[in-house]
Amino acid sequence: xxxxxxxxAGGIVFRTIHNSENGDRIEWLTTQHSQHKGWVxxxxxxxxxxSNEKMEDAALREVEEEGGVKAKIVNPVPVKVFYSYTWNDMxxxxxxxxxxxxxxxxxxxxxxxEMMDAKFMTASEVISILSYPSDRQAFDTILKENxx
Numbered sequence: 662x663x664x665x666x667x668x669x670a671g672g673i674v675f676r677t678i679h680n681s682e683n684g685d686r687i688e689w690l691t692t693q694h695s696q697h698k699g700w701v702x703x704x705x706x707x708x709x710x711x712s713n714e715k716m717e718d719a720a721l722r723e724v725e726e727e728g729g730v731k732a733k734i735v736n737p738v739p740v741k742v743f744y745s746y747t748w749n750d751m752x753x754x755x756x757x758x759x760x761x762x763x764x765x766x767x768x769x770x771x772x773x774x775e776m777m778d779a780k781f782m783t784a785s786e787v788i789s790i791l792s793y794p795s796d797r798q799a800f801d802t803i804l805k806e807n808x809x
Contacts, residue, residue: 670720671704676764688781695777699792703727729771732762742795
């Protein structure tokens, strides 16, 4: 079996909902993939449309394309995860760099065709809905390293 290495970048995006009565709460952007139906964080290949694309630019672009929102990177040190899968008799070894991002504007309903759904949810909802161990690992790391 042939092996292909891929590098992707994406974002773990939060927004703060201000509520004077119950206190502020943080919500997280998650997306449901159209093809495999799994719940994931938005991410995609670095340099797939521009060979000189920077990792951070790819992460911001993918969040906007797949998640429908604009965000800003608030921690320049990404969380790195690895996983492998088979696609058309090819083993794909993927490295994903996830940046912690804060929501700026937009609506998750404006996601692209690659996703069938995108929405904000609480941390406990995210933990219960994420489909893959690598995304749960990245989320756990983001929460611990950034004290969120």
